[in-house]
Amino acid sequence: MLCTDKGLRIHKGLLAAVLTALLATLPWRAMAAEPIKIGLITALSGQSALAGEAITRGLQTAIDEINADGGLLDGRELVLVRRDDEANPAKGVVAARELIHKEKVAVLFGGLDTPVSLAIVPLANQARVPFVGPWAAGTPITKNGADPNFVFRVSAMDELVDKAMVAYAQENFGSEKFGLMMINNPWGESNQKGLVVALDEKGMAPVASEKFDGDAIDVVPQLTRLRDAGADTIAMVGNVGPSAQVVKSLRRMGWGVPIVSHWGPAGGRFTELAGPGAEKVHFVQTYSFFGEQSPVGEKLIAALKAKYDDVDGPEDITPAVGVANAYDAMHLTALAIENAGSTDGPAIREGFFAIDSYPGLIKTYETPFSPQQHDALGPDDYVWAQFIDNRIVPVELND
């Protein structure tokens, strides 16, 4: 009995010591090993799914590089947590709430479609979690009026794209009379306004402005109005399918008018859909994997080839803007987290402002963000491209 009692006491003592030791180490170990979650909300199904996959690849490749370099904040790995918004703002908000409150992501990426982004913006600002846009170009996403504003973007911005479209058309086609052809949704609406402003700055106004539906088949009636109004250039904003219908209808009319476009055609197999004449559409991009690449470009292409079976060359990295924007955005975010020294939202926000210089894929970023500047890219970073067969090629490479 005695012996047992003593043994028990010893056991108890040992147990206590072991437990204390464990308890002492656990929180520290847990913190060191606990990954930093990076959320992504984008369309992973439906017409835009390919673009959602491109964003995923850009983010994942950057995350792999960061993890291979030892992670962030003393060895914490980054993990990507994805949710499908099905291009639906309501579903995007539900997913954002889940990722912020349940998954406790440090940073939220997302918004392929402007309406989805706009729905998530107030939530991110309220929860004080940085929301980084690698795609959606709607002007009010970053210019949302919130203070403090937690929304950042590494992508094109409608307001600037509209100005760039006007400038490009004037320079390359000598355009004087713009006819607008806008998709019948909020994206088209916001660009219609943006183009009117951009033209107004040059002392012009559109000669006519028409809308077309997402499942439009025949848009000859709209185009006839533009032609009769004397348009010498069409400024087009629409997703890949409807943009292709515009090209088909132009062919039917035998009207070889120059078309400058937002980046909608880049979202799919534009040449297959539009047929002959697809190459006449000049559209905006933020990056092209064709032509001479910087060392960062070479490295990224090699990484994508190694990681994804369906990537054999630049033509398979598509849509290029999704991969390129997401890749740079993830690296910039990593710098912001390092600057913050923690995964606290407001600290990361300050961390974005503290980024000084970073040699990225699209360009070398010099103080890309400030409290007044939440967009890392400007019109000087845009590339004009066209479809040659199934490849998106910078226009300058075809001259």
Next chain:
Amino acid sequence: MDTQLISALISGLGMGSMYGLMALGFYITFAVSGTVNFAQGSSMMLGAVLCFTFAQTLDWSLWLAVPAALALCGLYGLLVERLAVRPFVRRGSDAWLMSTVALGIVLDNLVMHTFGKEPRSLPSSLAVSPVEVSGQGLGVYPLQLIIPLVGLALAAALHLVARRTRWGTALLATSQNRDAARLMGIPIGRAVAGAFALSTVLAGVAGMLIAPLANVNADMGTLFGLKAFSVAILGGITSAWGVMIAGLLFGLAESGITVALGSGYTHIITFALVIVALALRPNGLFGRAEVKKV
């Protein structure tokens, strides 16, 4: 103004005959059973997607791809009737209104997961080079001329079968009085199932004809099916000719309004006109009032 008028006419007749062709599918099942497959747009999409899969992905010859796709469309029609219509009609419930829509959504999503996420193009030599028609540079794709011909021919055939053949009379009898028809030895169950199969096949034909002019994707039929249903009601769903002509009128209204006033007004005025037309003629433009015996 001349070019505007001609372009409105050509576009309107082309689009209108597509609506009419789709709307014929509503007519057939309604004439026989008093029910419709509300997700007719999904059936149209199925025809286009199957044709693309067989002809493009699997590289079958069109002579094989088209009949195979249509056979599967017919099979889908039987499935719609068996799963989404018959169980409810048997119990005297109107829930088929919802269940056909639900089945259509299921199909759209199945296609999205299997066929893929990108819009694709079904190539056709009839939709590459336009034929000039007006002398002012305005052309049409040959396919746009074929669609109205197919639509009118089908409407004529349906009209003749319904009015002039014993088989057609038998089918119409089922909708007028099921019990009497059954007593006369008409196999009602098979007649209704056959009507659904035929209506889905027609939607499939529409899908294949429209695909080279449009894009093939899982939601290509949604708005289209809705417009076709408006057309079917506008035409008075009990007349094949009426439905086809209403389709043409709807198409002409759309393109006429776009050309005259601009595309901002197209949907507002077109659908407002539909409401006005139905308010003035509750049985549709060419429909006859149903006699209700009490």
